[in-house]
Amino acid sequence: MVRRQTDSVWILTDIDLHTVVKNSGGRSTFFGHPRGLFLLSFVEMWERFSFYGMRALLVVYMTASVLPDASGHVHGFSILTLFVSTSDPVRSSSLLYGFYSGLVYLTPIFGGLLADRILGKRVTIILGGILIAAGHMLLTVKPWFLLALLLIVVGTGGLKGNIAAQVGDLYALDDSRRERGFSIYYLAINIGAAVSPLVCMVLVQHWGWEIAFDATTVGMFIGLVTYMLGSYALPAANSVGIEKxxxxxxxxxxxxxxxxxxxxxxxxxxxxxxxxxxxxxxxxxxxxxxxxxxxxxxxxxxxxxxxxxxxxxxxxxxxxxxxxxxxxxxxxxxxxxxxxxxxxxxxxxxxxxxxxxxxxxxxxxxxxxxxxxxxxxxxxxxxxxxxxxxxxxxxxxxxxxxxxxxxxxxxxxxxxxxxxxxxxxxxxxxxxxxxxxxxxxxxxxxxxxxxxxxxxxx
CATH class of the missing domain: 1.20.1250.20 (MFS general substrate transporter like domains)
Structure with a gap:
């Protein structure tokens, strides 16, 4: 491998690969990392607060409050019965949760394509956050329960993978801090995951389902507003390292x-x-x-x-x-x-x-x-x-x-x-x-x- 520096550009040559990497040494940092890392980590912490708080309540909420009288009261429920047996609320809530959790991990593919080829990451993330927040607001409106789950699934697809991609955009291709940056990002995810179930369970016990789901909605709004106010400071995709x-x-x-x-x-x-x-x-x-x-x-x-x-x-x-x-x-x-x-x-x-x-x-x-x-x-x-x-x-x-x-x-x-x-x-x-x-x-x-x-x- 041959490495040489020309002005602010590193040219890295390795047998069959030529990569131009812009030097990010002058970029503002905080604790040795780009400041944008902490913005994105804070946003993702609140998104995960919203996600894991709702996740901790969902199966019990469906079993106790939604599915027992869902027929004729929940829009789209008749379509759901084609895929899920609804005679037993406990079993049907488990199966419905399985569909939901599986789709949450599949829809980021479509969100990634939408961001990469059409809208860009920033717009796709904002739209995803709006859909998630709307879904959480509708969860306790029982006729629209299935629509609420669909909005959360689609919104997570737009937000989840693209925020992680923006974390990668903060670092030059050969920056060894990248993996340590993702460790900090992973820490933020787990703060939200650890706190939200405890908070939401206390809210359910003392004030009921609506207040608990309202807390997850507020969490998503905090993350969304923070991102909208601060995302202008994030680098454009690949601005630190990305011409290949x-x-x-x-x-x-x-x-x-x-x-x-x-x-x-x-x-x-x-x-x-x-x-x-x-x-x-x-x-x-x-x-x-x-x-x-x-x-x-x-x-x-x-x-x-x-x-x-x-x-x-x-x-x-x-x-x-x-x-x-x-x-x-x-x-x-x-x-x-x-x-x-x-x-x-x-x-x-x-x-x-x-x-x-x-x-x-x-x-x-x-x-x-x-x-x-x-x-x-x-x-x-x-x-x-x-x-x-x-x-x-x-x-x-x-x-x-x-x-x-x-x-x-x-x-x-x-x-x-x-x-x-x-x-x-x-x-x-x-x-x-x-x-x-x-x-x-x-x-x-x-x-x-x-x-x-x-x-x-x-």
Whole structure:
């Protein structure tokens, strides 16, 4: 690789790839990162407050308040009955929630295309935020409940992937701060995810459904207004690093290869993650309606809140000495830690074959798992933004969120096997999935052509 500086432009040459990267050294920073990172993180924190607050209430709200008398009272309900059996409110609310949560991870593809090819990221994000807020306002208007869910699904598609793409726009292509920036962004997501369920559950208990859903609407409005007031200060897409002149077709193929392997590996890891709200809950519950262990679900966000500042400080210190792990090494470390956590469950299931494990054992498992995620997820986000083809940044980031969709599908199917096998066999199957994720990242690191394009991972 040859590197030379001409005025404010870095010209980076590597065998078959010529990339022009504008120097961002003069850009205003805050805690060593572009100020726009903190604007986008604040907006995403409130969007996630809105999303996770509603998510925590949705199934119970549908079961208790919407579905029992939905026939003839909810517009479009007769169409829904063609796809979902509505004779049992508990079962139908679960199936409807499954449709909703799956579509939330699919619609960012269309939002990414809309932003990349027609409207631009800023307009698409604002429109998405307006639709989400409108959907939350309509949730407690029962005749329009299904329309409310549709508005939230479509709005999330316009907002989710494009905000992440704008985070990537803040950094030059070879800026090693990119992955650390996504760690800060990931921290903001988890602040919203940790606080909103607690707030909304308290509001439901003391003031009812309407006030609780009003809180999620207010959260979305705060994020939307903040973005509209501050987005003018964000750089235009690719203004810090983004002119690419590709002289050989192989470079785009290389990027596709890298993203494909990361995506497939991530799907195997998400199979493990989704078990935390599925088989793990069943394993630790003493009865079918026991929610005594539900507090364990607060551990992962707490680990993110505590661990992100520690890791970003460590990586910044390593970067100053030139030995910060590259993005793929962070992916591999994270996947290995997650596999170790899953293997721990196999051991526990073997030691305690007939009893539910103690809460401290599950807490330890969740802590270790989330530490692995702190290495894996921000690094993956950074790579997806770094390797996004010119003009398809929003779509590329949307494809990252599609991995959650397929992970949910696979995890749900595997979850139906709980009880068919012994806990040891079941958790060994899940641990094998995470091991396949490790194998995928390892193969990626060993790829010879990837080494020839190491600029993309610096």
């Amino acid at each position: 002149t590709v002289e050989a077709k192989s470079s785009s193929k290389n990027s596709f290869f890298i993203l494909f392997f990361i995506a497939v590996s991530a799907i195997f890891l998400w199979v493990s993650y989704e078990q935390q709200a599925n088989a793990l809950v069943r394993w630790t519950s003493v009865s079918s309606n026991d929610i005594g262990m539900a507090w364990l679900q607060a551990i992962p966000p707490l680990i993110v809140l505590v661990g992100t500042p520690i890791l970003t400080h460590l990586w910044s210190k390593q970067a100053r000495h030139g030995n910060e792990p590259d993005a793929l090494k962070k992916l591999l470390i994270g996947a290995c830690i997650i596999t170790a956590a899953q293997s721990f469950l196999v051991v526990i299931a073997g030691v305690l074959p007939a009893t539910a494990p103690a809460s401290w054992i599950m807490a330890l498992y969740l802590m270790v798992w989330e530490i692995g995620d702190l290495f894996f997820c921000p690094a993956a986000l950074g790579l997806f933004s770094r390797l996004a083809p010119r003009g398809f940044e929003g779509l590329t980031m949307a494809l990252w969120y599609v991995t959650f969709f397929f992970g949910n599908l696979a995890s749900g199917w595997i979850g139906t096997l709980w009880g068919t096998f012994s806990p040891v066999t079941y958790w060994l199957m899940i641990a094998s999935c995470t091991a396949l994720g490790v194998l995928g990242i390892t193969m990626l690191r060993k790829s010879s052509f990837l080494m020839r394009n190491s600029l993309l991972l610096s």
